[in-house]
Amino acid sequence: MTLEKATRRRGEELENAILDAVWDEISEKGYGGLTYEGVAARARTSRAVLYRRWPTRTDLVLATVARLGRRTPRVAPDTGSLREDMIELLRYSNSHRLGMWVVLSVQLAGFYAETGVTPADLRARLLGDRPSLVPEIVARAVERGEARPDLSERVLRVPFDLFRSEAILRLGPVPDEEILAIVDEVFLPLVRT
Template sequence: MHLARGEPARARRRHGAELEAALLDAAWDELTERGYAALTFDAVARRAGTSRPVVNRRWATKDVLVREAIARANDRFTLVDPDTGSLRDDTIALLEQLNEAFVAFAAVMTARLATFFEETGTSPAELRESLVSGRWPLIESVVNRAVERGEIDASKVTPRIVSLPYDLLRHEALMNVEPMSPAAVREIVDTIFLPLVV
């Protein structure tokens, strides 16, 4: 069969996990571009190349769709354990991996989700916890390896100190909505974090 000039090709029909992933990606794109208040099932369906009933069959409410879209966007970003043999270099490597991701999520959480938090009665802190909890074991393991090597003083290590470099990175992302410079990442590690643990 030949298409007439200008006639659009028929999209391949998607099913199951593939269709759900396309819908969640479309919801994330709508969220980042338009914000929660302006996001609609119709817009998500259009962006995903399907119909609104397809969206409605999977998600009863917009907030549930958005939660799952955020979770999928978060799951696509994975941390790689640098394991350089040095706490300084491991921490810098993890901060550099998180830099772009924090900015993307900071933009959504500050400018795009105000109505979501109002409607659901939740807070940015609760959403942040759901996003970072899966990465915390790797961050802790970097510090634990440094303790085992005798590189840092275990008596000075507390959960707040371990999270400090990442909290500072997140704060910068929220305030500036742009990646931190490599020099600033190293400054956090060299002048704030390491002096607290050695």
């Protein structure tokens, strides 16, 4: 009978296991249910390891959100049409990022109240230094003559602001007809030449 020595996780492998555990705990239990004990058990490590790296729950949440942003792939559609690019981008978010936005908006309500961190602060941490894809898509549309060049940042945020609002209100996927309405009835009339 041979006993295999357990390999101790360190560095990035351990950090990934911990931050995955934090996200899973928040997703299932909300910020109010996030405990060092729960994270340690889920990540199969000790509370001491967590406290050494992240002394507060706030630190745990901020590190988890930053990692989530780094790991979320960017999809920049380039169909040759502003309308189709925006629809594709919103559909991708609907199928791949929706759960993330719902968790950040709903499950972290207590976090915002307790820490003073805002959803906008978390969004900035999530995106890091990666710019939004909408200005890139619109810049291509401007070159093709499909959009005005003088659009404000507020106008460029409209499609995703409406999309997130719909997702939060539904606590689930945004129906395709709503995505089409966001693009056709609101965004395109705002940006067209």
